[in-house]
Amino acid sequence: MNFDFSDDQKMLKEQVRKFLADKCPMSVTRRVLEKEEPYAAEVWKGLVEMGLTGTAIPEEFGGLGLGALELCVIAEELGRAAAPVPFSSSIYLAAEALRLFGTKKQKETWLPKLASGEIIGTLAVSEGTHAAHPRNIAVKHAGGKINGVKQPVVDGGAASLAIVAVNTGGSGEQAVSLAIVDLKAGGVSAEPVRTLDPSRQHVTLTFKDAPAEILGDKTGEGWSQLSRVLDGAAVLFAFEQVGGTEAALEMARDYALERYAFGRQIGSYQAIKHKLADMYVKKELAKSNAYFGAMMLNDEGGELTEAAAASRIAGSDAYVFAAQENIQTHGGIGYTWESDCQFHYRRAKLLALAVGAPIQWKEKLVARLEAKNAA
């Protein structure tokens, strides 16, 4: 039984943790949020210089050629810091979509730039407040150009590249393709969107005859490609959620130790102790599920979809619960603008929605379990 990360992977995790503790304290997240910066440029630069953006990109395309497990340990630390950087958009989503499904030429064109941090990429799926579904993909691709609106698109303002879910005609899932769009090539406008977590910038992207190239070499495969990209991202986001849960739990624990009420530390009351114990329980369930997700992702295992769904459901539950109860443990001070509690509260919900809400993933999971049970 070797259900753990290697010593090298743990060392990488420690390096990322130290860097972020030093360069990306909560004051940085606060600054990005208050000043409405697209992202923390100096933190991003540091991550790029450490080579982290190239982690899972093959060497022939300018990366380090490591695997999903390395990305998982990085993700956990980005989550712990609630880092205001476009790492997830550029790497878990855009780079992974290209690595998995791009043609050799597409990879040669884009992956080295994403690996070196020369450009930022993102994935544009949502077209408003409807769940991702073939029926809800209206951005139209025809004659090498796309038209329509995607929103919200995280990091869409800073990105030079978007992988866009588009309708290429036909019915059902076959109508969907993924398209590579150079956001600097004209026909694209980006308008910031007000969201619950301004430490991660979201925009509305409007395409008017924007040049777009189909990812891979044929149309109609976008839905299954998207599904696989989201499975991988769900695992990576689950590690961010585990890191975030741990940070929120530590905040709550520290406050419960220093705050006195009725002549006692509030952490000596069972109402608080049991709340914090519940956070710990949820965190461990999330972590254990995420580990299996990591293993399936790294091995491209047959249970990737189930493992990704379980990671996402447990991770979302743990982080949202911990962030909510962290504020509750703090009492009134936790609800103020000056408190750092808000950053976990915002980020927890953002991450729980980012690659699909838990209820959508529960449906995806049970559909698989039901089919297995019937077989």
Added chain:
Amino acid sequence: MDFNDTAEEAAYRKQVRAWLDKNATRKENAKDIAPPKDLKEMIAQSKAWQAKKADAGYACITWPKEWGGGGGTTINNVIYSQEESKYAVPGGIFAIGLGMCIPTVMSWGPDEAKQRFVKPAVRGDEIWCQLFSEPAGGSDVAGLRTKAEKDGDDWVINGQKVWTSGAHFCDYGILLTRTDPNVPKHKGLTMFWIDMKDPAVEVRPIKQMSGGAEFNEVFFTNLRVKDSQRLGKVGDGWKVALTTLMNERLAVGGSQGNADTDELISLARNTDIAGEPAIRHGGVRERIADWYVQAQGLKFTRFRTLTALSKGETPGPESSISKIVAAKKMQDLGSFGMDLQDMGGVIRDRKISPEEGAYTEQWIGAAGYRIAGGTDEILRNIVAERVLGLPQDIRVDKDLPFNQAPKGK
């Protein structure tokens, strides 16, 4: 990252399988084997199996060979348990004695006691029970009242214990008593081993809510024990009891044998809500997803613990979540399984119920499981205090002499 054995682990597993194949029947081939017809036969079968294991070095695998153990590692023990769980073998009645009582005797007993008791216990010739809980001391074990008074070279014991598993067939027990009521409660306790067959010991079964009777009340009326039966110093009983509780075996075994999500999916495919298969209902689907994620979380938490053991490391505190999650899940899933059977969910008659009343039994049993071996609340306290470092609860009786501390009836 993988689930594979190391080379040594694989070799050990192979050796264990070969031995089990030769000496036991796999569960899938054991359907026609009749269960023991009474307690006496069950005990005889259990003892025979334990002796066989001891001869082969599979009883108390981690204990030194000179004490009758197997001289193996913790991971050897885990591998053996994993493999044995696939076979229809008698089990269970030695768990408390070998998991808790004998380790306490080994840590605190005088040499004569160790020489006398350890080997027969390992072989299953003698069975032990643990006598800690009392009507007035459940979660708060140190609140116990059973009295031991010095009389010459002997001690005279009077009082009552409760929830003693197996007391009705055990040969010996370790007994925690109060020897000094004039000092604060943790300081006035002393531990002894006792002969359960002494006429001054009376065992009465407790009929549980489920209808079963796995536990007992045990009464002591002027039970005389020798000072040489003392384990640890007079007044050190709490320290000795902590050794016992620390030795509770790592919960790394298999499942509880209860219905889980796969069974629930089958049930939901064969029952209906408003004339449609229940499995199509969103409320049903969401619950299945939640329980599946919990079950997977528990399974992979266990794998993380096993990994630490496999590497020869001390496991982290993550295994402390297991029972908190498993007991409540068992209760909720049982309850929901009955809901899916609608009005028929009340049926407990195995002959009528297509599910053989499994969900009903599970739900009834879960009420006890949430309490046994540490209540949900005590386990949360343990996580909060030992894992998260939060302060202990305020204990108003902590510094008071036991006989002056506030008490209920």
